[in-house]
Amino acid sequence: MRDTDKKKKIMVVDDDPDILLTLGSLFKEEGYEVVTVENGLECIKELEKGFEGIIFMDIMMPVMDGWETMRNMAMGGFMDEKNIILILTARRIPDEEMDEFEGYIQEYITKPFDIKKLITMIQKYTKK
Numbered sequence: 001m002r003d004t005d006k007k008k009k010i011m012v013v014d015d016d017p018d019i020l021l022t023l024g025s026l027f028k029e030e031g032y033e034v035v036t037v038e039n040g041l042e043c044i045k046e047l048e049k050g051f052e053g054i055i056f057m058d059i060m061m062p063v064m065d066g067w068e069t070m071r072n073m074a075m076g077g078f079m080d081e082k083n084i085i086l087i088l089t090a091r092r093i094p095d096e097e098m099d100e101f102e103g104y105i106q107e108y109i110t111k112p113f114d115i116k117k118l119i120t121m122i123q124k125y126t127k128k
Helices: 017-029 040-048 066-075 096-101 115-126
Strands: 009-013 033-037 054-057 084-089 105-110
Touching: 009 017, 009 040, 017 033, 017 115, 033 040, 040 066, 054 066, 054 115, 066 084, 066 096, 096 105, 105 115
Parallel strands: 009 033, 009 054, 054 084, 084 105
Antiparallel strands: none
16 A cells, blocks of 8 residues: 555544544545544554554543543554544643643644634645
8 A cells, every 4th residue: 555545544533423424424525535433442443453544533532532542552553654643622722641642643623623624634644
């Protein structure tokens, strides 16, 4: 798989079914391969299956929250140039855990979000 193909994959990790449906549909319409999962544990499973690309990560989720997910990603070797992490959360102010992942998180996006800005952001990372 070419590097540009990897960048066209998007995973949305969020426990809100409306966010999963909306972003999943939006990104598919834009031509991206999209995976949607409802918690961090499911995210880790997708990474173990070989997912590489852009990950929209919610922070507040049941089962495994975003911070714990990223800790598990680091332990599993998934926090590298193959994955671009964009936080998508209702928290206006980043938690202190943000410092722990400073070099890995590319964007901190708060809900509600502007869909056009999300598309522009994705295009920046995929150079589409």
